[in-house]
Amino acid sequence: MKEFAKRIEELALDLTSQFSVLDTPDEVVMAEKVYGILASNPYFQKHPELLRYVELKGDSLGRKSVMAIVKGEKKPSDKTVVMIGHMDTVGISDYGNLAEFANQPHILMEKFKEIQLPPEAKRDLESGDYLFGRGIFDMKSGDAILIALLEKVTADIENFEGNLIYGAVCDEEGNSGGMLNLTPALVKLQEEMGFEYLALLDTDYMTSEYEGDENKYVYIGTVGKLMPSFFVVGKETHVGESFKGLDPNQITSKITDRVNLNPEFCDIVEGEVSLPPITLKQRDLKPEYSCQIAKTAVQIFNYATQCSTPDQVLDKMMKVAEECFQEVIDTLNQRYEVFCKIANRPFAKLPWEARVMSYDQLYALVEQEVGADSLAGLVKAKMEDLASKTDIDSRDKGMLLIEYVHSLWSDRNPVVIVYFTPPYYPHIYVEGSTPKEKALLDAVADAVDTTKSEYKLVYKKFFPYISDLSYGAAPREEIAVEAFKANTPGFGTLYSIPIEDMQTLNLPVLDIGSFGKDAHKFTERIEKRYTFEVAPELVYKTVMNLLK
Numbered sequence: 160m161k162e163f164a165k166r167i168e169e170l171a172l173d174l175t176s177q178f179s180v181l182d183t184p185d186e187v188v189m190a191e192k193v194y195g196i197l198a199s200n201p202y203f204q205k206h207p208e209l210l211r212y213v214e215l216k217g218d219s220l221g222r223k224s225v226m227a228i229v230k231g232e233k234k235p236s237d238k239t240v241v242m243i244g245h246m247d248t249v250g251i252s253d254y255g256n257l258a259e260f261a262n263q264p265h266i267l268m269e270k271f272k273e274i275q276l277p278p279e280a281k282r283d284l285e286s287g288d289y290l291f292g293r294g295i296f297d298m299k300s301g302d303a304i305l306i307a308l309l310e311k312v313t314a315d316i317e318n319f320e321g322n323l324i325y326g327a328v329c330d331e332e333g334n335s336g337g338m339l340n341l342t343p344a345l346v347k348l349q350e351e352m353g354f355e356y357l358a359l360l361d362t363d364y365m366t367s368e369y370e371g372d373e374n375k376y377v378y379i380g381t382v383g384k385l386m387p388s389f390f391v392v393g394k395e396t397h398v399g400e401s402f403k404g405l406d407p408n409q410i411t412s413k414i415t416d417r418v419n420l421n422p423e424f425c426d427i428v429e430g431e432v433s434l435p436p437i438t439l440k441q442r443d444l445k446p447e448y449s450c451q452i453a454k455t456a457v458q459i460f461n462y463a464t465q466c467s468t469p470d471q472v473l474d475k476m477m478k479v480a481e482e483c484f485q486e487v488i489d490t491l492n493q494r495y496e497v498f499c500k501i502a503n504r505p506f507a508k509l510p511w512e513a514r515v516m517s518y519d520q521l522y523a524l525v526e527q528e529v530g531a532d533s534l535a536g537l538v539k540a541k542m543e544d545l546a547s548k549t550d551i552d553s554r555d556k557g558m559l560l561i562e563y564v565h566s567l568w569s570d571r572n573p574v575v576i577v578y579f580t581p582p583y584y585p586h587i588y589v590e591g592s593t594p595k596e597k598a599l600l601d602a603v604a605d606a607v608d609t610t611k612s613e614y615k616l617v618y619k620k621f622f623p624y625i626s627d628l629s630y631g632a633a634p635r636e637e638i639a640v641e642a643f644k645a646n647t648p649g650f651g652t653l654y655s656i657p658i659e660d661m662q663t664l665n666l667p668v669l670d671i672g673s674f675g676k677d678a679h680k681f682t683e684r685i686e687k688r689y690t691f692e693v694a695p696e697l698v699y700k701t702v703m704n705l706l707k
């Protein structure tokens with residue numbers, strides 16, 4: 160194992176030396192570097208057809224992922240473990256004037272001795288137990304583990320039974336474009352080679368879950384994420400006649416107050432609790448300043464899931480919207496009554512009615528008025544127009560499509576429309592209810608139990624960070640998938656994920672990562688011993704257990 164650890168450290172430093180910041184041409188250079196490292200392995204020189212690029216379709220930078228396939232030669236076997244690691248990193252501007260050294264850990268650490276660091280980072284720097292550098296933690300050390308594992312296995316391929324696939328993907332920190340293109344490629348490969356996939360393993364980073372947490376985690380399954388959103392249509396009015404209007408900001412504010420960080424919306428599975436939702440955006444859509452109140456507002460939540468499916472989240476959010484809308488109307492009536500009393504005017508109840516519908520329901524109502532064919536044609540043209548615009552954030556495109564569909568409707572009364580904003584990362588829960596899931600739980604349990612180290616190893620459910628692992632499966636229930644597709648404006652044109660391919664893969668997933676601290680900060684670092692010795696042993700044993 161000593162040689163193995165040395166090789167992983169060497170690879171981690173080598174991979175870190177090449178910058179691969181998200182959305183830059185360096186991502187392509189990085190893919191070519193990883194391809195080159197694998198291509199120098201005698202196994203792939205003998206089997207060049209097993210080393211491939213997977214293009215990122217329609218990408219202006221021409222980015223690509225790398226897919227390496229290893230077929231054991233001991234006995235024919237279709238058992239296959241799929242492993243993934245991302246090659247891209249976040250930007251380097253957080254290093255300030257040391258940015259040029261962010262790819263050279265040893266030089267960077269020398270420079271760090273001359274500047275002020277947060278106390279914990281300073282302690283770790285002085286301990287000599289850590290390596291600092293952009294991407295070394297998230298997640299080039301993880302890639303190094305997988306590349307070294309392939310080297311170890313291929314060196315003795317005659318005695319290896321089963322198959323391995325390594326997908327080195329791009330664009331993970333962005334739109335998961337690498338994985339979204341790898342998923343269909345994995346489905347095709349499965350047919351081509353007759354493989355039976357057993358699990359999807361990622362080696363993305365792992366860190367302490369709370370201050371003073373000494374545990375080192377292996378995660379089976381992953382959290383997911385949905386972005387339930389609200390398009391609120393109020394009633395515009397001049398501020399001089401304010402009670403004649405309905406301010407959409409008052410409704411979105413109420414919804415924020417009701418939902419934000421409210422544990423009522425946490426998913427609890429096997430005692431593990433997801434984080435409650437939080438707003439990612441809340442604003443009205445009035446571009447200019449004027450004495451007219453806003454007419455529409457939009458609001459987007461980040462909603463973590465461990466068991467809730469899109470149909471269930473939609474349901475909960477529609478109930479929330481109804482409740483909040485009604486409360487706003489009640490409050491307005493109370494305030495109007497008091498105002499009328501003190502201003503000595505006659506009071507009459509305000510005309511508002513709480514109305515909430517999903518995007519799907521709005522579409523159906525507009526369809527009744529406009530006609531199915533002509534609405535489909537109009538929406539298609541609008542989607543194509545939006546798709547071609549590069550200056551609009553893809554989150555806003557769905558909202559603009561709703562605004563458009565709503566504008567085609569004759570009914571201008573206040574309404575809240577609930578929908579989904581992309582992206583969608585399904586959660587994957589590995590319960591142990593199928594033989595495949597059970598085998599994975601056993602493989603991990605054995606790896607953790609037999610790995611001797613000074614660390615406290617713990618395996619848990621649900622990798623807590625949003626990652627490409629989510630695309631290893633999708634909900635099997637038609638109602639869940641339909642609720643998402645029908646309520647994500649422009650699904651298939653403005654945003655798509657290969658749901659059918661994800662359902663075909665239907666893999667239990669896990670993450671066995673390097674240990675370190677401060678991902679996405681300039682003090683990003685790995686702890687060497689766990690990363691180069693313990694994590695690789697856990698990965699190796701888990702893979703071997705699965706293929707046994």
Ligand SMILES: [Zn+2]
Pocket residue numbers: 245297298331363364
């Ligand atoms: Zn990562």
